[in-house]
Amino acid sequence: EAGVAQSPRYKIIEKRQSVAFWCNPISGHATLYWYQQILGQGPKLLIQFQNNGVVDDSQLPKDRFSAERLKGVDSTLKIQPAKLEDSAVYLCASSPGGNGYTFGSGTRLTVV
């Protein structure tokens, strides 16, 4: 079974620029999550999708972050404009339901 695919692996941008991350979950997994992991902290949930609908985006800074999961398969997370404090690893995870999570390898974003 293929895992959760994320790209790019690394990204360096200047503050105020925009950036997008992509996630392809495991086939058949209805639930998709984006987490932000700041250095020295545990992952924090940004947004949760069930198929192509948003279940929870209460921790998503909506003034600059957006996410979509068109067609209920892959997903993109965008930051516009980026701030220095957005430097983090962005993890995508998917689940078929219950507690069977699988995490991707993440995208490491550095904002300079």
Place this chain on the structure above:
Amino acid sequence: AQSVTQLDSQVPVFEEAPVELRCNYSSSVSVYLFWYVQYPNQGLQLLLKYLSGSTLVKGINGFEAEFNKSQTSFHLRKPSVHISDTAEYFCALYNFNKFYFGSGTKLNVKP
């Protein structure tokens, strides 16, 4: 409210010594508890999980954890660590279809 506290941010230990990584949780309802490991520049890998039943849970790579409801703890242990166990370890609580992670413990195994 749900929360997870990992009491040690860093744990240095010599190779072949035993280790315990501590985790306490807070929840008003029954929970599922997990331990994940993260190697440098990699994603999170599941070590073990407690869902119900026996309070002693065995995981991969020789790790085990014990669920203690009265102490609200889920400490991770390994009787003899290896250099390759050097990584960051996250305790997590799963409830209402989402994870709540602790801040992580960096395990540094020295030769």
